[in-house]
Amino acid sequence: MNYNNRICSLFDIRIPIIQAGMVWCSGWKLASAVSEAGGLGLIGAGSMNSEVLKEHILKTQKATTKPFGVNLPLIYSDIDKHIDVILETGVKIVFTSAGNPVKYTSMLKQNGLTVIHVVSGLKYALKAQDAGVDAIVGEGFEAGGHNGRDETTTLCLMQLLLDKIRIPVIAAGGLYSGRSMLAALALGAEGVQIGSRFAVCTESSAHDNFKQAVIESQEGETDLILKSLIPVRMLKNEFYTLLKNAEVNGANPAELKTILGKGRSKKGIFEGDTKEGELEIGQVSALIYKRESAKDIVEEIWNEFLERKAQISLL
Amino acid sequence: MNYNNRICSLFDIRIPIIQAGMVWCSGWKLASAVSEAGGLGLIGAGSMNSEVLKEHILKTQKATTKPFGVNLPLIYSDIDKHIDVILETGVKIVFTSAGNPVKYTSMLKQNGLTVIHVVSGLKYALKAQDAGVDAIVGEGFEAGGHNGRDETTTLCLMQLLLDKIRIPVIAAGGLYSGRSMLAALALGAEGVQIGSRFAVCTESSAHDNFKQAVIESQEGETDLILKSLIPVRMLKNEFYTLLKNAEVNGANPAELKTILGKGRSKKGIFEGDTKEGELEIGQVSALIYKRESAKDIVEEIWNEFLERKAQISLL
Numbered sequence: 001m002n003y004n005n006r007i008c009s010l011f012d013i014r015i016p017i018i019q020a021g022m023v024w025c026s027g028w029k030l031a032s033a034v035s036e037a038g039g040l041g042l043i044g045a046g047s048m049n050s051e052v053l054k055e056h057i058l059k060t061q062k063a064t065t066k067p068f069g070v071n072l073p074l075i076y077s078d079i080d081k082h083i084d085v086i087l088e089t090g091v092k093i094v095f096t097s098a099g100n101p102v103k104y105t106s107m108l109k110q111n112g113l114t115v116i117h118v119v120s121g122l123k124y125a126l127k128a129q130d131a132g133v134d135a136i137v138g139e140g141f142e143a144g145g146h147n148g149r150d151e152t153t154t155l156c157l158m159q160l161l162l163d164k165i166r167i168p169v170i171a172a173g174g175l176y177s178g179r180s181m182l183a184a185l186a187l188g189a190e191g192v193q194i195g196s197r198f199a200v201c202t203e204s205s206a207h208d209n210f211k212q213a214v215i216e217s218q219e220g221e222t223d224l225i226l227k228s229l230i231p232v233r234m235l236k237n238e239f240y241t242l243l244k245n246a247e248v249n250g251a252n253p254a255e256l257k258t259i260l261g262k263g264r265s266k267k268g269i270f271e272g273d274t275k276e277g278e279l280e281i282g283q284v285s286a287l288i289y290k291r292e293s294a295k296d297i298v299e300e301i302w303n304e305f306l307e308r309k310a311q312i313s314l315l
Numbered sequence: 316m317n318y319n320n321r322i323c324s325l326f327d328i329r330i331p332i333i334q335a336g337m338v339w340c341s342g343w344k345l346a347s348a349v350s351e352a353g354g355l356g357l358i359g360a361g362s363m364n365s366e367v368l369k370e371h372i373l374k375t376q377k378a379t380t381k382p383f384g385v386n387l388p389l390i391y392s393d394i395d396k397h398i399d400v401i402l403e404t405g406v407k408i409v410f411t412s413a414g415n416p417v418k419y420t421s422m423l424k425q426n427g428l429t430v431i432h433v434v435s436g437l438k439y440a441l442k443a444q445d446a447g448v449d450a451i452v453g454e455g456f457e458a459g460g461h462n463g464r465d466e467t468t469t470l471c472l473m474q475l476l477l478d479k480i481r482i483p484v485i486a487a488g489g490l491y492s493g494r495s496m497l498a499a500l501a502l503g504a505e506g507v508q509i510g511s512r513f514a515v516c517t518e519s520s521a522h523d524n525f526k527q528a529v530i531e532s533q534e535g536e537t538d539l540i541l542k543s544l545i546p547v548r549m550l551k552n553e554f555y556t557l558l559k560n561a562e563v564n565g566a567n568p569a570e571l572k573t574i575l576g577k578g579r580s581k582k583g584i585f586e587g588d589t590k591e592g593e594l595e596i597g598q599v600s601a602l603i604y605k606r607e608s609a610k611d612i613v614e615e616i617w618n619e620f621l622e623r624k625a626q627i628s629l630l
Contacts, residue, residue, distance in 0.1 A: 150535030313628025
């Protein structure tokens with residue numbers, strides 16, 4: 001039986017745990033494993049061209065009959081080709097991020113899709129709600145990868161959103177445990193989107209060197225940098241230090257872009273170059289200490305959530 | 316009847332809401348009002364010399380028979396005089412912050428005081444626990460005023476602390492509502508320390524201009540700066556812009572100190588110069604929209620907490 005809230009009804013899933021779409025981590029293997037476990041798996045289209053995306057969608061459809069979705073960063077250059085693939089393959093759920101939800105939402109909705117937009121602040125959430133999306137992901141400062149400029153943490157963002165937003169809200173950023181899931185639902189969220197913990201799991205397509213670097217990392221070893229370009233949270237490695245020193249010494253956006261170059265996240269996350277690559281991960285990196293399957297992650301979080309929920313009412 | 320947890324037992328208070336010690340805000344009026352309302356009021360010694368501190372302690376003792384405490388930043392130059400006043404006046408509870416808990420904890424404990432230490436990260440919490448403190452305040456990135464370098468948010472910090480710390484933990488940073496209090500307790504904290512919301516209340520000794528600036532502020536209008544000195548979160552005003560521009564242009568710590576000068580927080584918070592003063596406040600500034608009494612704040616948070624706790628068990 002599905003858990004009784006609007007997020008589970010919207011996606012027809014049993015457990016309101018959404019696996020974040022992540023570059024170089026979330027292909028068909030991860031997405032289908034999470035969906036099979038009762039959550040919602042997402043294929044991360046941000047690191048795929050349209051042919052690769054199509055292949056991953058078809059493989060996911062083969063691997064599971066359960067609902068899954070595609071995460072689509074709207075700043076992607078080949079966005080129209082991606083949308084063609086999504087419509088052609090009959091994908092039912094799209095999470096849009098990193099862009100303006102006004103442009104695509106009504107077209108996607110007219111084609112029968114469920115549309116969720118990822119935001120980092122209240123003003124973007126209001127805009128997405130006005131654009132007609134079905135739900136919102138509110139992603140806090142502690143999340144890995146690309147992030148907002150206002151640096152609102154998940155705890156503050158949830159309080160801001162849940163005062164003003166009528167459609168269902170999914171919390172993202174800093175969520176690792178069943179207890180944190182209960183905290184998000186206590187704030188009024190109806191689901192959680194979890195990235196980092198799934199980035200390291202067995203079914204993630206990230207390189208083993210990347211997974212090992214995350215497992216070994218401690219508190220304070222991620223940082224949000226490149227605030228004058230697009231802020232991004234990553235592990236502090238040699239490549240990070242190069243960028244950070246340039247920032248501290250007053251480098252302008254053009255100079256930072258030159259240092260950044262192309263393909264740094266592929267190099268770090270997919271090819272496993274933990275020195276020269278960009279290792280995108282959230283603050284919960286410090287909490288991750290083991291390799292697990294996607295199924296074990298979903299079940300552990302869900303069981304801890306249910307157990308803690310029973311306890312808290314007695315507190 | 317006291318709420319049944321270790322924080323209420325430790326302080327002998329009814330409601331596990333602690334009002335943060337805050338420079339230029341939390342004198343005897345605020346501390347006694349919060350204690351009278353059933354929480355724990357703290358006198359913020361960071362902006363007082365020893366004579367002023369003594370006066371505020373004596374006035375608090377006259378205004379309430381309920382437990383209250385003193386917040387003592389350990390970097391304060393006249394720390395030994397402050398401690399003499401605390402022992403002489405029979406204060407029972409001390410929250411130490413911004414320094415090494417090893418130096419003073421055992422002496423304070425030997426004198427019969429309850430000692431709590433404020434930390435921004437797990438390694439400091441473990442050190443404080445080893446030093447023998449009775450409880451820990453874990454303060455996240457979103458908190459106002461001085462803050463840690465690791466930028467761990469309250470949500471992540473609680474998950475890190477509550478895996479490893481055996482003594483009671485109080486959550487701080489980003490806490491505004493009863494829902495957020497429930498979130499903190501869901502994570503395993505046993506109390507909340509709230510600053511910003513009390514900074515603006517009737518009994519706060521802050522200038523009305525400061526309170527008005529906080530009430531009018533929106534999401535994204537605080538920032539954590541001065542990371543090469545001591546990181547501090549403040550409202551983005553003219554003084555902030557001066558500092559930020561210097562930082563972005565690569566100013567070194569000595570240059571930043573010169574711009575900072577002396578008495579900037581007094582100028583902003585106590586004297587009400589909202590352009591040239593330092594307006595220390597947390598991210599929840601964006602959630603604060605009204606003037607209230609300390610009693611109303613404690614009661615509203617507590618009632619919302621109890622109501623939401625009853626709901627969540629049914630979710």
